Amino acid sequence: MLQVHIDSAGYQQKEPYLQNIHFTICPGEIVGLIGANGAGKSTTIKSIIGTMEHVHGNIELEKDKQLAYIPEEPILYDRLTLWEHLRLAATSYEMPQTIWEPRAKDLLKKFSLTGKEHELPIHFSKGMRQKTLICLSFMTEADIYIIDEPFIGLDPIATKHLINLLYQEKERGAALLMSTHVLDSAEKLCDRFILLNEGNTIFQGDLLELQKETNQSAGTSLLDCFYELLEEGVS
Numbered sequence: 343m344l345q346v347h348i349d350s351a352g353y354q355q356k357e358p359y360l361q362n363i364h365f366t367i368c369p370g371e372i373v374g375l376i377g378a379n380g381a382g383k384s385t386t387i388k389s390i391i392g393t394m395e396h397v398h399g400n401i402e403l404e405k406d407k408q409l410a411y412i413p414e415e416p417i418l419y420d421r422l423t424l425w426e427h428l429r430l431a432a433t434s435y436e437m438p439q440t441i442w443e444p445r446a447k448d449l450l451k452k453f454s455l456t457g458k459e460h461e462l463p464i465h466f467s468k469g470m471r472q473k474t475l476i477c478l479s480f481m482t483e484a485d486i487y488i489i490d491e492p493f494i495g496l497d498p499i500a501t502k503h504l505i506n507l508l509y510q511e512k513e514r515g516a517a518l519l520m521s522t523h524v525l526d527s528a529e530k531l532c533d534r535f536i537l538l539n540e541g542n543t544i545f546q547g548d549l550l551e552l553q554k555e556t557n558q559s560a561g562t563s564l565l566d567c568f569y570e571l572l573e574e575g576v577s
């Protein structure tokens with residue numbers, strides 16, 4: 343569904359930060375992009391969605407596939423109401439009203455935004471703005487979702503609904519790439535992990551492979567394996 347070949351990328355042409363990030367995401371797969379602060383997760387995501395200026399490599403999205411992106415910082419239009427945001431997203435994805443309206447209403451209910459349709463999201467709390475973006479993205483039923491830190495700022499009920507939605511979209515055959523620091527959720531949700539450190543890939547694979555790579559017993563958590571890999575420098 344998505345092939346990522348980043349030879350190098352960075353904020354300045356002469357000083358690339360990312361080096362040799364290569365991975366593929368298949369339909370029906372949830373892949374976790376994991377790394378410490380500053381490891382390069384957001385830079386990788388920005389390189390994929392095309393908002394980084396200096397990228398050397400090749401990003402290939404399967405023909406005619408729709409991509410939805412949920413950024414870490416919710417950015418919304420100042421003068422559009424919640425409902426107008428939903429209508430705008432539906433229009434740009436050319437979705438018929440009979441399809442998008444019931445989906446939108448269902449998502450608003452799940453994320454406790456029913457009744458706020460005619461309010462301006464710029465006046466919402468950060469978590470509510472994050473939920474608005476989640477509703478906008480999942481309403482489109484995209485083929486691939488790229489989600490930067492989906493759990494930060496969400497209350498426990500919204501987190502639960504988001505986890506269910508991610509599973510639901512995976513079941514539908516969507517591919518999902520998500521960066522996160524919430525490793526217990528990542529461990530449950532993700533089929534595979536890409537671990538980054540200082541702009542480089544230090545591991546790719548599933549939890550079993552990571553346990554083997556770090557010489558840990560079966561049952562060791564993603565957090566403990568990740569810690570081992572970074573702190574003990576297992577290679």
Ligand SMILES: Nc1ncnc2c1ncn2[C@@H]1O[C@H](COP(=O)(O)OP(=O)(O)OP(=O)(O)O)[C@@H](O)[C@H]1O
Nearest residue numbers: 353359377378379380381382383384385386521523
């Ligand atoms: N707008 C920017 N301009 C210049 N350098 C940046 C910019 N944003 C990030 N960087 C640098 O790029 C490197 C990777 O940052 P990135 O935001 O990709 O990390 P991250 O893994 O997403 O971290 P976090 O978990 O803290 O969000 C860091 O050294 C950071 O200082």
